[in-house]
Amino acid sequence: MEFIGLYPTWFEPGVGSGWIxxxxxxxxxxxxxxxxxxxxxxxxxASYAHRNDRPDLLEFIRRYGLFLLVFxxxxxxxxxxxxxxxxxxxxxxxxxxLIHNFVWMWATEWVFFVIEVIGVYxxxxxxxRVDRQTHLRLSIIFGLTSYTTMLVIVGILSFMMWPGKAxxxxxxxxxxxxxxxxxxxxxxxxxxxxxxxxxxxGGIVAAGFKDAQFKRDVARKLAWLGIGSAILGVLFxxxxxxxxxxxxxxIMSNRMPEWFPIGVIGMLVAVAAYFIMTLLQPRALVxxxxxxxxxxxxxxxxxxxxxxxxxxxxxxxxxxYVYSNQVIGRDVPGRGIESEIPLLEEHGFLRTMxxxxxxxxxxxxxxxxxxxxxxxxxxxxxxxxxxxxxxRPLQDYFTADSxxxxxxxxxxxxxxxxNTLYMPQIxxxxxxxxxxxxxxxxxxxxxTDTGATVxxxxxxxxxxxxRSGVEANAGADSAAGSDTAGEAPSVETxxxxxxxxxxxxxxxxxxxx
Amino acid sequence: MSPEILYALRDxxxxxxxxxxxxxxxxxxxxxxxxxxxxxxxxxxxxLRGAYSQSSHWRRLAAHMLTTSKIAVSVAIxxxxxxxxxxxxxxxxFWYTSNVLSGWWVxxxxxxxxxxxxxxxxxxxxxxxxxxxxxxxxxxMVLSLALLLLVGYIVHALTNQMLFPEQWMAWYAPxxxxxxxxxxxxxxxxxxxxxxxxxSLPVTGAWLLGYRRYQQARPDADADYIAWLKPLAMxxxxxxxxxxxxLGVLWMLTLPEKMAWFALSPWSVLALAALLVTVAFPxxxxxxxxxxxxxxxxxxxxxxxxxxxxxxxxVLRYVTLVGSHGYDALDYTVHMDWYxxxxxxxxxxxxxxxxxxxxxTVAWQAGQTxxxxxxxxxxxxxGNLSIGLLGLWILAYFAIGFYVWAS
Ligand code: HEM
Numbered sequence: 001m002e003f004i005g006l007y008p009t010w011f012e013p014g015v016g017s018g019w020i021x022x023x024x025x026x027x028x029x030x031x032x033x034x035x036x037x038x039x040x041x042x043x044x045x046a047s048y049a050h051r052n053d054r055p056d057l058l059e060f061i062r063r064y065g066l067f068l069l070v071f072x073x074x075x076x077x078x079x080x081x082x083x084x085x086x087x088x089x090x091x092x093x094x095x096x097x098l099i100h101n102f103v104w105m106w107a108t109e110w111v112f113f114v115i116e117v118i119g120v121y122x123x124x125x126x127x128x129r130v131d132r133q134t135h136l137r138l139s140i141i142f143g144l145t146s147y148t149t150m151l152v153i154v155g156i157l158s159f160m161m162w163p164g165k166a167x168x169x170x171x172x173x174x175x176x177x178x179x180x181x182x183x184x185x186x187x188x189x190x191x192x193x194x195x196x197x198x199x200x201x202g203g204i205v206a207a208g209f210k211d212a213q214f215k216r217d218v219a220r221k222l223a224w225l226g227i228g229s230a231i232l233g234v235l236f237x238x239x240x241x242x243x244x245x246x247x248x249x250x251i252m253s254n255r256m257p258e259w260f261p262i263g264v265i266g267m268l269v270a271v272a273a274y275f276i277m278t279l280l281q282p283r284a285l286v287x288x289x290x291x292x293x294x295x296x297x298x299x300x301x302x303x304x305x306x307x308x309x310x311x312x313x314x315x316x317x318x319x320x321y322v323y324s325n326q327v328i329g330r331d332v333p334g335r336g337i338e339s340e341i342p343l344l345e346e347h348g349f350l351r352t353m354x355x356x357x358x359x360x361x362x363x364x365x366x367x368x369x370x371x372x373x374x375x376x377x378x379x380x381x382x383x384x385x386x387x388x389x390x391x392r393p394l395q396d397y398f399t400a401d402s403x404x405x406x407x408x409x410x411x412x413x414x415x416x417x418x419n420t421l422y423m424p425q426i427x428x429x430x431x432x433x434x435x436x437x438x439x440x441x442x443x444x445x446x447x448t449d450t451g452a453t454v455x456x457x458x459x460x461x462x463x464x465x466x467r468s469g470v471e472a473n474a475g476a477d478s479a480a481g482s483d484t485a486g487e488a489p490s491v492e493t494x495x496x497x498x499x500x501x502x503x504x505x506x507x508x509x510x511x512x513x
Numbered sequence: 514m515s516p517e518i519l520y521a522l523r524d525x526x527x528x529x530x531x532x533x534x535x536x537x538x539x540x541x542x543x544x545x546x547x548x549x550x551x552x553x554x555x556x557x558x559x560x561l562r563g564a565y566s567q568s569s570h571w572r573r574l575a576a577h578m579l580t581t582s583k584i585a586v587s588v589a590i591x592x593x594x595x596x597x598x599x600x601x602x603x604x605x606x607f608w609y610t611s612n613v614l615s616g617w618w619v620x621x622x623x624x625x626x627x628x629x630x631x632x633x634x635x636x637x638x639x640x641x642x643x644x645x646x647x648x649x650x651x652x653x654m655v656l657s658l659a660l661l662l663l664v665g666y667i668v669h670a671l672t673n674q675m676l677f678p679e680q681w682m683a684w685y686a687p688x689x690x691x692x693x694x695x696x697x698x699x700x701x702x703x704x705x706x707x708x709x710x711x712x713s714l715p716v717t718g719a720w721l722l723g724y725r726r727y728q729q730a731r732p733d734a735d736a737d738y739i740a741w742l743k744p745l746a747m748x749x750x751x752x753x754x755x756x757x758x759x760l761g762v763l764w765m766l767t768l769p770e771k772m773a774w775f776a777l778s779p780w781s782v783l784a785l786a787a788l789l790v791t792v793a794f795p796x797x798x799x800x801x802x803x804x805x806x807x808x809x810x811x812x813x814x815x816x817x818x819x820x821x822x823x824x825x826x827x828v829l830r831y832v833t834l835v836g837s838h839g840y841d842a843l844d845y846t847v848h849m850d851w852y853x854x855x856x857x858x859x860x861x862x863x864x865x866x867x868x869x870x871x872x873x874t875v876a877w878q879a880g881q882t883x884x885x886x887x888x889x890x891x892x893x894x895x896g897n898l899s900i901g902l903l904g905l906w907i908l909a910y911f912a913i914g915f916y917v918w919a920s
Contacts (some may be wrong), residue, residue, distance in 0.1 A: 002521075003518055003521035004521065005521040005522040005523065005525075007522065007609050007610055007613050008610060008613045008614060008681075008685045008693065009613070010613045010616030010617075010693060010694075010695045011693035011694060011695075012616070012694060012695075013618065013694060016614070020620055024620075025625065033529040041532070069647065070679050074587070074630060075627065075636075077591060078585065078588055078590060078623060078630065079623065080594075080624055081590065081593070081594055081597065081623070082623035084597070085619050085620065085622060085623055086620055086623070088601075088608075088609065088612045088613075088619065089613050089616035089619045089695065090616075091611050091622070092526070092609035092612070092613055093609075094697075095601075096524045096526075096601065096605050096609060097524065097526060099598065099601050099602060099605075100524045100526040100527065100528060100529075100602065100605075101526055101528060102528070102853070102856040103528070103535070103598060103602050104529060104850065104853035104854050104856065105529070105853050105857075107595070107598060107855070107857045107861070108853075108856055108857045108860045108861075110591075110594055110595050110598065111857075111860050111861050112590050112860075113594060114591055114592070114865070114869070115585050115865065115868050115869060116591075117591045118873070118876070119872065121587070122872060122875070122876055125580075126875075126876065126879050126886075128758060128885075129879050129882075129885060129886055130875065130879050130885065130887075130888075131885055131886065131887040133887075133893065134875060134886070134887070134888055134893070134896070136897075137893070137896040137897070137900060138872070138875070138896075140900050141868060141872070141896075141899055141903065144900070144903040144904070144907065145868075147907070148903065148906060148907060148910075150826060151907065151910050164917065165916070165917070165918075172848065173850055173852065174529070174850050174852055174853040175913070175917050176917065178914075178917075179913070179914040179917040180917075180918055181918060183918075184914065184915075185913065185919065199638050217590075222852055242754075255698045255787070263876065278764075306674050307835070319598060322640070330527070332526075334848075335525070335526050335848060336525070336846070337525045337526060337666070338525075349536055354514075354521060354522060355519050355681070355682065355685055356686075357682075357689040357690070357691065358689075358691055359601075372693055373610075373691070377691065377693055381693075387557050394701050438677075458711075476586050
């Protein structure tokens with residue numbers, strides 16, 4: 001028998017693996033953008049200070065440098081590998097795809113990391129011990145290397161979403177995967193954001209200056225930087241959206257929590273208002289205000305932004321050929337990579353998965369729930385929590401009155417054919433669909449007006465579940481639970497009757513690569 | 514796990530260059546990573562030892578070692594990224610399985626590292642006048658060292674779990690029940706871990722010899738302090754070296770059965786010899802250690818020894834996986850990608866080489882200068898060259914990028 005190389009699954013039952021990955025990624029974006037933005041701002045300031053003979057600005061660099069070092073650089077440099085570590089356990093085949101395509105690009109970025117680390121310490125420790133020219137050179141080197149790290153990673157992130165050129169699938173060279181419209185739009189957007197962060201976080205340090213005139217100067221500079229970069233950021237964001245495939249736009253308008261756009265717009269308005277305030281009244285620049293702004297950007301800007309970016313590439317997790325659930329769903333002829341879907345259609349998961357206890361390879365009435373659990377782990381849990389907490393709990397998508405047959409119908413109609421736009425094609429065999437449905441009915445499903453709850457405190461034998469399901473339900477189409485039907489519009493590509501099932505409001509999505 | 518299954522786990526994308534290059538770079542960068550880790554742990558321990566001492570020499574040493582340790586953590590982390598990258602290229606089935614099986618700890622690694630690092634900074638903030646006033650709030654430093662050690666222990670377990678595919682299924686589904694939370698570390702070899710950690714002693718000894726030589730070159734060199742450093746460095750190097758070698762031998766004696774061949778192989782003998790040469794080196798140098806650049810040579814020899822140890826460690830892994838499990842890390846399909854390979858080599862050797870030499874020379878000379886330091890014109894020219902190369906790199910990125918995008 002041929003195997004498909006699915007790894008074991010890591011499943012965190014409490015917070016959920018997706019949230020953990022998401023939090024690390026968001027924190028990293030905050031720190032890394034701040035660090036890069038500040039590095040470039042420093043290079044500019046050092047050069048200005050040097051040309052205009054302003055030692056006070058060098059003092060600013062020294063103070064903010066120490067702050068930058070501790071606040072953003074250190075945390076950025078740890079959370080960077082942190083994203084990597086967390087995606088390793090959350091989406092091993094996704095990260096593997098990126099690494100096997102772009103290892104040398106990453107190694108190139110690593111060279112810049114090394115220069116950056118040495119640079120940041122030298123800037124701080126040698127600030128008053130080397131001549132100005134040398135300090136200026138170090139600032140420029142540090143600023144430029146910080147930016148080159150961004151240049152490299154953005155190409156890889158874009159590939160994750162969408163290979164640069166359409167012919168990458170046949171001509172799989174790094175260049176074709178790395179560069180495309182999306183790469184440059186994303187780069188522009190991130191660059192703008194990086195300067196916004198510089199302006200916001202720079203305020204925390206500038207607030208501490210005693211010299212009122214100097215503080216006013218710096219506050220003005222930061223305010224203009226903040227306003228300018230925020231406006232550019234909005235424009236670049238529109239450009240970025242225009243480079244995305246149509247599915248992404250659909251998912252974006254249908255599947256994201258309602259507060260996201262409001263949050264982001266609110267955040268932008270707040271940022272603009274804040275900078276206009278500090279521009280008109282530099283004394284209003286106080287540390288607590290700047291810290292509060294940082295948190296506003298984090299919660300209302302970065303979190304929705306990151307979550308959205310992660311979601312809109314669904315059902316893919318890397319390069320439009322590795323599905324979120326780690327199955328390879330498309331041929332990549334240039335690399336001799338073949339879709340695993342045909343093999344799954346023929347033999348199913350249970351016979352082809354590597355990490356499965358032997359007694360679950362055949363579904364029997366006795367092991368159906370357990371086999372279903374194994375299937376849910378492998379095929380669903382990457383995006384759906386199997387417990388009531390965490391990300392998009394699976395149980396929220398079914399109701400207590402959906403019986404096993406109805407769930408089986410849904411699994412075949414909604415997933416086997418790949419009809420659900422943002423979910424992978426998941427071809428379960430009949431036995432497997434039965435097993436998974438049996439497992440799903442053991443979850444604490446929401447009760448509907450007419451239905452009885454399935455008692456899920458103890459896993460039940462499948463026969464009992466079928467029976468309770470039959471008693472509780474009113475026909476196959478009732479799988480579309482009445483509490484979910486008719487809420488968010490469906491984005492199915494075909495008019496499956498079960499559409500409503502998959503169109504309930506979703507929680508923010510996970511952050512796999 | 515049969516070879517067939519291990520190969521099924523392998524990424525079908527193949528690799529962009531001959532796999533041996535990744536193995537070599539992996540071993541090389543791991544050696545650098547371990548050197549930084551060992552300096553970080555050793556200087557951290559010296560900080561703690563010296564901070565509370567009555568002796569002003571000890572306190573002065575503590576102050577310097579604290580700065581070293583703080584920088585070494587950053588360097589250890591950043592260099593650790595390279596072996597992290599390369600190990601996933603040629604050992605993906607093993608690395609990913611091992612990580613997923615202990616997913617909770619993999620996340621914990623990051624959180625623990627953050628707290629460990631912040632604890633180190635907390636100690637630093639409390640101790641701006643360590644040399645004159647002595648240490649304060651030592652619990653931060655103890656906490657930091659403990660957490661950093663724990664981080665190392667996690668990586669150690671992850672690296673070792675890779676080597677036991679025959680256990681993976683039992684770890685993932687004990688008694689046939691899947692346990693996906695990844696809350697356990699499943700395998701460790703305490704003597705192996707102890708060996709790598711104990712190497713901090715001789716590595717730090719060699720580092721201190723270099724530090725001592727560097728102090729000698731300062732215009733305000735303090736002969737008394739410099740004389741005091743020597744026996745300390747030698748003790749760390751020789752006694753620590755012997756302790757490490759004993760732990761290494763014990764590790765060899767307790768290797769799991771499938772690796773037992775390694776203990777008496779030429780490989781382990783080679784590593785042993787490299788370590789012993791490092792320990793003996795300053796003794797061979799005798800009085801020459803105070804002449805010319807010889808004071809730095811021990812650390813250089815030690816670095817070579819570390820590279821040998823890491824290469825030999827790689828042999829153990831490679832042969833175990835190919836011999837006992839039928840998985841050959843060298844037989845990946847190669848889809849040569851010249852662009853990215855050349856980009857890396859040029860960036861590494863030319864841009865990285867010039868820039869790092871410039872920066873490190875400035876740092877080095879500035880540290881030996883009293884008052885404000887100005888580099889020589891030639892060195893400054895090199896700084897300008899670094900900036901020029903970076904500019905060129907960015908230009909090339911956009912030129913090539915736009916060309917590809919447009920075509
Ligand atoms: C700062 C605390 C750290 C300590 C004390 C530490 C210690 C160690 C030790 C003792 C080993 C050898 C394990 C063995 O072979 O048994 C090791 C290997 C390794 N470390 Fe670290 N480490 C630290 C941080 C890091 C970080 C932050 C990274 C990644 C960015 C990293 C990446 C690696 C990798 C990838 C290996 C194994 C490579 C391989 O198996 O080929 N380490 N580390």
